[in-house]
Amino acid sequence: MTSSDERTFVGAFPIIPKQERAQQKRSALLESGRSLFIEKGYEQTTTKDIASHAGVATGTFYRYFSDKRQLLLSLLEDKLDKLMPPEPNWMHQNPEQLLASLLENYTKSLETMGIHRVLPELLPKDRELSMILLEARRKMHTRILSSLQQAKKAGLTWKDLDLDTVTWAIMIMVENSPEKTEHSGRQLDFLEMAKVICRLVFPPDIIRNLADIEGNKHAGAEDK
Amino acid sequence: MTSSDERTFVGAFPIIPKQERAQQKRSALLESGRSLFIEKGYEQTTTKDIASHAGVATGTFYRYFSDKRQLLLSLLEDKLDKLMPPEPNWMHQNPEQLLASLLENYTKSLETMGIHRVLPELLPKDRELSMILLEARRKMHTRILSSLQQAKKAGLTWKDLDLDTVTWAIMIMVENSPEKTEHSGRQLDFLEMAKVICRLVFPPDIIRNLADIEGNKHAGAEDK
Amino acid sequence: MTSSDERTFVGAFPIIPKQERAQQKRSALLESGRSLFIEKGYEQTTTKDIASHAGVATGTFYRYFSDKRQLLLSLLEDKLDKLMPPEPNWMHQNPEQLLASLLENYTKSLETMGIHRVLPELLPKDRELSMILLEARRKMHTRILSSLQQAKKAGLTWKDLDLDTVTWAIMIMVENSPEKTEHSGRQLDFLEMAKVICRLVFPPDIIRNLADIEGNKHAGAEDK
Amino acid sequence: MTSSDERTFVGAFPIIPKQERAQQKRSALLESGRSLFIEKGYEQTTTKDIASHAGVATGTFYRYFSDKRQLLLSLLEDKLDKLMPPEPNWMHQNPEQLLASLLENYTKSLETMGIHRVLPELLPKDRELSMILLEARRKMHTRILSSLQQAKKAGLTWKDLDLDTVTWAIMIMVENSPEKTEHSGRQLDFLEMAKVICRLVFPPDIIRNLADIEGNKHAGAEDK
DNA sequence: TATGAATGAGTTTTCATTCAT
């Protein structure tokens, strides 16, 4: 800070733009909030905690966020979109492996953000937050469901299962996957989960067919 | 109270015992705590809230519970055992219907108590509570798993799915079932969920066989 | 009294009169209050403590005393008079021994009642109590002072000491004597204290004379 | 605050350092605590009282002290050492006057702090506090006693009084002196008390000798 | 009278938020 003058001396180096420094602080606060929320829970984390963890004064917090809650919402806003999985194309890949890697990615980003641990504490008291989450969930539900419906049209799925229910099952498995993988071997778990989820969607013989096609494609590719 | 006159008529019935009234008050507090916890969350509910919702003074709360947390623990203690499902016997019934009814019962008692909504909020900050719940979960996991293993030995299950993962999937579906059924038609939902869960365990043809046997039994019974 | 008629009925065994039982309860409460006040201090003692220590219900306390404070006042009222020492006659006894025994008695009754330990806590907040005690002190001061003044008239005391100050010194020594004797050998202490106090009043040669006269009297008595 | 403009005039004086203002606030709280404790007693004084008496909000209290008790301990810590009297040298001064001035100083500082009024209330319930005070008392007792023992070796004291008891008597007189002087003329009282105390230690003729020597010294000094 | 459950004002303490510097 005192060194901004010195810099003009040094010449070449441009002063760090104010905005950028501000952004750094904002990020530091976000990150501090995130990690403290995860570590101690939302209520148990004080704004003072967050500020000092981010290396700024209590008051500074309020320059960047209107209040503690807003920090949390920002945290969510940032990441919620990233969680939306890409529309999977069941035909073009071994579904189990596709799903396993989707799962792994999802779990990892969920784990990286970690906020999912804080939400349960807040949902009851924060209607807006609930809405946001509900909305995100709905989106995801819709996307999964439509993907399943396409698969059904293509005759790939069980005929006797309610797709809505299957979608729901997939969603909660996905959402709860961090909890499961937390305690045990990684890679393998994702594959097992993927297999389980696939079983809800595709009859085993279909999977075999899809996998074969896939295998052939690769084989063909390798042939060249 | 209104019945005191009647009692003199009836003669037999003595004065309402003190203990009973105390129990009533305790129950009222428990019930108020439960519903407020569900409505507003644990942290957001003050002892004062609970007391006045139960129609008593703040101090009275502390006659019956040492503090808010203890009320919650009492709430749990009461109900945790009731949630343990009976060991299902897959051979003797149509598994889907068996499961549907198990699910319905479970969901109903979970819904009745409702505390499952509060727990996520508390787990991070209350190690003891975490332990209690973790223990309950472990028990349930074990029970489900062993039931699946028996089914596997009997050649009833998919051969390629990891039973532990399947157990996990079942558990989270069961645990989240109230959330699902909350928004939609009841009865049907349970059956759909049961079908989904069954698909994770039994190949469809097995189910058909089991259902047939079952059907025959009944048919036989009806024949007589 | 009302029961005198009943007695004749019941025959030999007299029913304990109601008043008497009431008095017993009152006494039990007083005694419980006293000992708990001494043990834990006034503020730290709850009326519930007192009642249950006395073996009665909380509410019963209030039948016998209007409140906690009044119990304390009763405690004082009972005993304050007993502390007033008899007017000592310095001529007729060895003053040191006279004083030692006065001291011992005083200390013992002070110790027996023990309330002197509670008073300091209360004086700041209870003007009336302060007044009562101040009054008692004044009385005692006056009595000691007048006794010293008589001795002075008789030419027995130091001529250069201010009797009021001496009186004050005596009083605080007396009041603090329990604290002193608490930690050490008993009997002896009283004599040492008595000697110290006497030194404040009488020149040593006067004491010797008084002791001699006393000795002679006894000797004379023994001669017969 | 209003003086900030003046300062720019005066030039030399920098802004009031934050630390200093914090210290002022801390001192204000200490002083408010002290005076309220004395006025209403410790228990009767709430932290809110102290804060508003010091002109700050409740919460501010807790920035400076962890709780009420800690404020009291700080009060004590500050002053306890100041009460330790200097080792008196009986030979080099008229003992009565020496003592009178010691007494006056002691009483004044005791009176200034005033906490001695609160202590009796707290001793029963605060073991740590008791220990601190007991320790201070022991130190003082030891110091007085050793000073008396030296005087005894020099043949200056009564031969027949127990020095320990005399020490005790002196201590309680000293401790209670504020109470005495509170109601009456100042200066004189201290001298009278000093005389009384001296009488416990020195035979009158010794005092006269000491005073004479002292007088001569001064006379000699004046001669030059 | 006796009981002890019930009351609720009052206390300590915390912490999100504001504000003077």
Place this chain on the structure above:
DNA sequence: AATGAATGAAAACTCATTCAT
């Protein structure tokens, strides 16, 4: 902009006192 001291509302909990039985 940044600071961190100050604020004060709100929560948990206690206990003298009342009151229905």
